[in-house]
Amino acid sequence: MRVFKFGGASVKDAAGIKNVYSVLQQVGYEDVLVIVSAMGKTTNALEEVIKNYFDKSLELNSSVQEVKKYHNQILMDLFEDENNEVFAAVNTQFADLEYFLAHNKSPNYNFVYDQIVSYGELISTTILSNFMTFMGIKTQWLDVRNFIKTDATYRDAEVDWELTQKNISKNIKRKILNITQGFLGSDENNFTTTLGREGSDYTAAIFAYCLNAESVTIWKDVPGVMNADPRYFENASLLNQISYREAIELAFYGASVIHPKTLQPLQKKEIPLYVKSFINPLLKGTAVSKGVDLEPYLPCFIVKRNQLLISLSSIDFSFIMEENISEIFGLFHQYKLKVNLIQNSAISFSVCVEDKFGNFNDCNAILSKKFKVDFTESVTLYTIRHFNEQAAQTVEDNKTVLLKQVSRETMQIVTKEN
Incomplete structure (x- = not known):
């Protein structure tokens, strides 16, 4: 079987749903399992519902109605007959x-989050499956929560591989188009769980x-994986092939290639992963698979903005030893x-x-008691895999370089704009 994943951007409106049908017509849909995300910005809209629910806001009903209306x-737009x-x-x-929303008694935010946000995927797949049937393609709609079983760590659940394997092996019909949800699973009490970052992939x-x-x-609105973000680099090029190891390295440094947890099960069985364009589905795209690390062999640029550069030194000029570093990292984790x-x-x-949660000032108050702390806000971290002199120059031009580190x-x- 082939497994396809369509993200929210590909099913954001009726035209997107019709385009998924067109893609399947072009690339074939026998022996295919389609994983679908929530439509467009539905997850964000449902997060607003959750916020209003916990704030006991008068806006709760209208935020639900907005999702309904969308x-x-x-x-x-898709179906002539109501x-x-x-x-x-x-x-x-x-x-x-x-x-x-009316009857829940649990105060657990993460539990409530998973129960509510899951409706995005359940509704998008219901619409897509019915549209395929409407267009004459026989489909089987699957509730993914009957297949992927997890622990009860809401919002970042761990998969029970043994049970999941058993469920999938026994219950997937081949030869037809299967449609199910990304991102979701369920725990032993059949409450909905979600799989965390990049959950649909x-x-x-x-x-x-x-399924072996x-x-x-993975169908996206780009031709494949580029060696740089075209928003920041003019001459970004398409990468035809990336090895599993290289893709994990790129992801580690922050490239939005594919999350390592997605790659690990595929690498175990050497199942190739393709990133292709749902606008031009017959183009080759990028293959992440066993083989050469990178083709073409080019420097790859990863940009992380709004970073914080912190320099710590000992107040009495003594060495910063392992126990100091351990303490510092403990605080960063906390x-x-x-x-x-x-x-x-x-x-x-x-x-x-990255101070995503705005906690640096509190952390700094503790660090400053033992260390001299200097910091620079709003810096940019550039990572260049397979760098050369020209690539480094591209990054450094018209910027102040605050720190540079080179490995093989x-x-x-780390730069600051001039």
């Missing part, structure tokens, strides 16, 4: 959501692994400061961190 418009059973199916799902990898799939294809670069000398220690394959440069 999906109803797509239904109206009596089509898909309208009733989607209404039932919204009724279930409203019932949960991970879902595709889980099914591929358990021929391949996984205050959720994500470390992206480390450089140390005998009496100083520098890190480039990778150069990292």
Whole structure:
């Protein structure tokens, strides 16, 4: 079987749904399992519902109605007949959501988050499956929560591989088009769980692994994986081939290639992953598979903006030793400061961190008691894999370089705009 994953951008409106049908017509849909995300910005809209629910906001009902209205418009644009059973199916799902909001007793934010946000995927797949049937393609709609079983770590659940393997092996019909949800699973009590960051891509990898799939294809609005973000670099080039190892390295440094947890199950069984364009589905795209690390062999640029460069030195000029570093990292972990670069000398220690949760001031208050702390806000961290002199020059031009670190394959440069 082949496993396809369509993200929110590919199903954001009726035209997107029709385009998925067109893609399947061009590339074939026998022996295919399609994983689908929530439509467009639905997850964000449902997060607003969750916020209003916990704030006991008077806006709760109107935020639910906004989500309803958005999906109803797509239904109206796709189906001529309002009596089509898909309208009733989607209404039932919204009724279930409203019932949960009215009757839930759990104060656990993460639990509530997973129960509510899951409706995005359940509704998008219901609409897509019904449209395929409407267009004459026989489909099987699957509730992914009956297949992917997890622990009860809501919002970042761990997969129970043994049970999941058993469920998928026994219950997937081949020879027809299967459609299911990305991002979701369920715990032993059948409560909905979600799989964390890049969860839909991970879902595709889980099914591929358990089905011994021929391949996984992630359909995007770009021709494949580029060696740089075209928003920041003028001459970004398409990468034809990336090895699993190289893709994991790029992801580690922050490239939005593919999350390592998606690649790991595929690498185990050497199942190739393709990143292709849903606008031009017959183009080759990028293959992440066993083989050469990178083709063509080019420097790859990864940009992380709004970073914080922190330099710590001992107040009495003594060495910064292992126990100091351990303590510093303990504080970074406690205050959720994500470390992206480390450089140390005998009496100083520098890190480039991401302060996503705005906790640095609290952390700094503790650090300042034991260390001299200097920091620069709003810096940019550039990582260049397979760097050369020209690539470094491209990054350094018209910027102040605050820190540079070079290893065999990778150069990292922290800069401030002039």
